[in-house]
Amino acid sequence: MPTASVSDLPSDGLVLLDVREPDEWAAGHAPEALHIPLGDLPARIDELSELPDDRPVYVVCRTGGRSARAAAWLNQAGVVEAINVAGGMKSWHTEGRALVSEHEGAEPEVL
Structure with missing residues (x-):
């Protein structure tokens, strides 16, 4: 399984897929991340084809x-080159x- 630590992630051109649940996402997430909960991935696979294909997709959850x-x-499905983010959010x-929250006025947090 290809894995990278947060400190090894590229600073430019990072493609980040967050597979946490909607409440976790709303509480705090990376500003540029794409959100598709793990259970929704098969049904929303077409959204991943819109991501740049010239670099890997880093996949993140709470802890990895x-x-x-x-x-x-x-x-395995050959959809994208995916790399797990060790330690997650x-x-x-x-x-x-950086973290942002979907709750107006609330400090972002990782649930």
Whole structure:
């Protein structure tokens, strides 16, 4: 399973797929991420074809478990070159990366 730590993610041209549940996404997510919950991936696979095909898609969840399953499935299906983000959004937050919330006026957090 291809895996990268948050500190190894590219600073330019990052393609990030967040596979957490809607409540987790709403509480706090990376500003440029695409949100498709893990359970919705098969039904929404066509959305991934719109992503740039000249670079890998980094897949993130809360800590890395769901994103590892998603990345394995995406790679096996040949949809995109997927790389799991080790430590997930918890590591993203710890590394000081930007977070935004869907709740107006609320401080973003990782659930």
